[in-house]
Amino acid sequence: MSTTDTALTSFIDIASDSDFSIHNLPYGIFSDTTDGKRRAGVAIGEQVLDLSVIEAEGLLNLEGGSYFDQPTLNAFIDSGRNNWAQARNTIQSLLSSDNDTLRDNADLQKKALFKQTDVTMHLPVQVPGFTDFYSSKEHATNVGTMFRDPNNALLPNWTEMPVGYNGRASTVIVTGTDIVRPSGQLKPNADERPVFSACKRLDFELETAFVVGKGNNIGQPIAVDDAFAHIFGMVLLNDWSARDIQKWEYVPLGPFNAKTFASEVSPWIVTMDALAPFKTSCPTQEPKPLAYLNEKDTDNSFDINLSVELLPENAESATVVCKTNFKYMYWSMAQQLTHHTITGCKVEVGDMMGSGTISGSTPDSYGSMLEIAWNATKPVTLKGGETRSFIEDGDTVIMKGYSEKNGIRVGFGEVRGKVLPAINFDFDK
Numbered sequence: 269m270s271t272t273d274t275a276l277t278s279f280i281d282i283a284s285d286s287d288f289s290i291h292n293l294p295y296g297i298f299s300d301t302t303d304g305k306r307r308a309g310v311a312i313g314e315q316v317l318d319l320s321v322i323e324a325e326g327l328l329n330l331e332g333g334s335y336f337d338q339p340t341l342n343a344f345i346d347s348g349r350n351n352w353a354q355a356r357n358t359i360q361s362l363l364s365s366d367n368d369t370l371r372d373n374a375d376l377q378k379k380a381l382f383k384q385t386d387v388t389m390h391l392p393v394q395v396p397g398f399t400d401f402y403s404s405k406e407h408a409t410n411v412g413t414m415f416r417d418p419n420n421a422l423l424p425n426w427t428e429m430p431v432g433y434n435g436r437a438s439t440v441i442v443t444g445t446d447i448v449r450p451s452g453q454l455k456p457n458a459d460e461r462p463v464f465s466a467c468k469r470l471d472f473e474l475e476t477a478f479v480v481g482k483g484n485n486i487g488q489p490i491a492v493d494d495a496f497a498h499i500f501g502m503v504l505l506n507d508w509s510a511r512d513i514q515k516w517e518y519v520p521l522g523p524f525n526a527k528t529f530a531s532e533v534s535p536w537i538v539t540m541d542a543l544a545p546f547k548t549s550c551p552t553q554e555p556k557p558l559a560y561l562n563e564k565d566t567d568n569s570f571d572i573n574l575s576v577e578l579l580p581e582n583a584e585s586a587t588v589v590c591k592t593n594f595k596y597m598y599w600s601m602a603q604q605l606t607h608h609t610i611t612g613c614k615v616e617v618g619d620m621m622g623s624g625t626i627s628g629s630t631p632d633s634y635g636s637m638l639e640i641a642w643n644a645t646k647p648v649t650l651k652g653g654e655t656r657s658f659i660e661d662g663d664t665v666i667m668k669g670y671s672e673k674n675g676i677r678v679g680f681g682e683v684r685g686k687v688l689p690a691i692n693f694d695f696d697k
Contacts, residue, residue, distance in 0.1 A: 274674055276290055276291065276360075278312060278363045278365060279363070279371040280312055281313060282312070283313070283314075285677065286313055286314070286679070287311075287670050287680060287681050288311040288679065289313075289677050289678065291542060291676045291677070292542050293312065293356060294310060294501070294538045294539065294542065294681075295310055295341055295536065296309055296310070296311065296389055296537065297339060297340060297341065297535075298382070298387040298389050300387050307338065308336035308337075308344065311536050311681070314384055315382060315384060316382045316383075316384055317380055317381060318382065322380055323335070324337070325376065328358055330347065330355060331347065331348075331354075335351070341393050341618075342394050345393070345617050349482075349497065352481070356542075390442055390535070391440065391442045391535075392442075392537050393537070393620075395437040395440045397434070397615065398434070398435040398440050398531060399434055399621045400432060400433060400435050400523075400527065402624040403431075403597050403604065403624040404627045405427075405598040407627035407639065409421045409422060410627065410634065414643050427598075428558070429607055430608075432621075435527055435528060435531060436528040440620060441533070443685065444684060447532070447688065449687055449690040450510050450513065450690070451464065451465060451467065451691065451693065452517075452525050453516055454512045456512075462516055469644075470511075470659040471510075472659060472667075473625040474625060474626050474667055475504075475505040475506070475622045475624060475626060476572070476574075476623045476669070477502065477620045477621055478500075478502050478605075478623075479501050479502070479618065480498060480499065480500070480616065480619040480620075481501070481617060482497060482498040482500075483614065483617055483619075486614040489612060491560075492562065492602050492606040493563060493602075495601070495605045496601070498615075499605065500537065500539065501539040501543075502537070504534040504683045505532070505622050505683070506531075506533075506667055506683050507527065508530040509638075510527075513526040531622070533620070534669075534683040543572075543678060545673055547568075547570060548567060548570060548571045548595050549569060550569045550595075550599070551596065551597075568603075569594065569595050569597060570671065571594070572669050572680075573670055574591070574626060574635075575591045575667070576590040577665075578648075578656060578659075578663060579666060580650065580654055580664075581661075581662030581664075581686075582662075583651065583654075585651055587648075587651045589637075592627060592633040593626075593628065596633075597624075601621075604621060608621070625639075637656065637658050660687070662687065664684055665684065665685055665687075667683045667684070668681070668682045
């Protein structure tokens with residue numbers, strides 16, 4: 269069954285603008301309200317298909333055993349590409365209009381289908397490691413212009429390799445998790461010692477992340493033309509950032525506490541097979557990368573529409589503050605993964621690797637408040653008249669993403685997080 273067959277339909281009612289068409293079938297981990305047990309499902313329209321039930325009914329027959337009656341997707345992902353393809357094709361067939369196995373079995377539907385509004389979503393994988401890249405040329409140029417010489421906004425290494433840093437897997441969290449405003453060292457006055465304070469410049473970073481689907485052995489790099497075989501799928505990522513903490517700490521070793529408190533992801537992993545119809549090219553890379561980063565396949569990126577909405581507490585509606593596209597990213601996911609392993613670094617199934625902030629060329633396409641409000645010099649007016657330069661307590665940040673072409677829509681849903689006040693530390697006790 270072709271995933272790009274525009275005539276393919278499901279017996280389940282799916283709105284034309286739904287992110288979760290039969291062409292998508294993203295994987296996630298959910299629990300329902302009856303027992304709280306976590307297991308795997310796929311999103312279809314406004315529903316979740318419980319894969320543990322489908323598997324128990326003997327309808328999947330994957331190599332190596334059972335994978336979906338588990339609290340993470342790691343074992344399934346680790347089982348390999350043959351099982352990925354088998355599962356996708358079988359699930360798509362079971363949900364199609366012309367297959368009566370599930371369509372005409374009311375008892376099975378009652379056991380296997382849940383409304384998304386009735387379930388709780390969880391982190392879809394156990395994340396062994398988290399890496400964040402810095403791969404948008406527009407974003408890097410904007411930041412370099414603000415804080416360095418505008419004529420030399422990019423450092424010399426930026427156009428030679430995908431720059432990145434290793435973050436904290438322990439604070440990768442799923443959408444809907446509240447964000448406690450971080451506290452740390454700030455240095456508001458250049459001529460004085462730092463102070464301990466709640467972050468005053470809390471920011472979002474609009475990103476995606478890819479999930480590693482196949483690891484490597486230590487000492488054995490992943491070749492760039494083999495890299496996509498090591499990627500299972502993608503999620504949306506809000507890589508929350510404390511700009512004022514970062515400004516003081518990042519020299520000489522880069523981001524630390526400013527980036528370790530929360531990396532928030534959407535709950536559904538959209539597979540690379542589902543995204544295949546939306547392949548496109550990265551921007552022209554100049555100078556031409558070194559040989560180990562040169563890809564034979566020039567369709568090395570994806571046309572994914574992305575947006576950010578800001579919803580103040582008690583506001584009637586959210587304000588869209590950014591619209592951009594993943595295809596603007598200068599470095600591809602394959603190049604990121606290859607560069608990450610070129611020294612022999614071992615990556616593992618479930619590792620997440622953030623794209624870095626995704627910005628376009630115009631102010632309405634910038635992927636962070638730092639850029640949108642241009643370091644607090646151009647505050648943004650929201651619906652209702654409030655203004656923002658950075659994120660305030662009570663604000664909810666909502667990120668969305670989808671691809672659409674030839675009548676096929678594949679979306680990510682959303683990642684949303686609400687900011688809570690900082691902890692009040694009493695150091696006199």
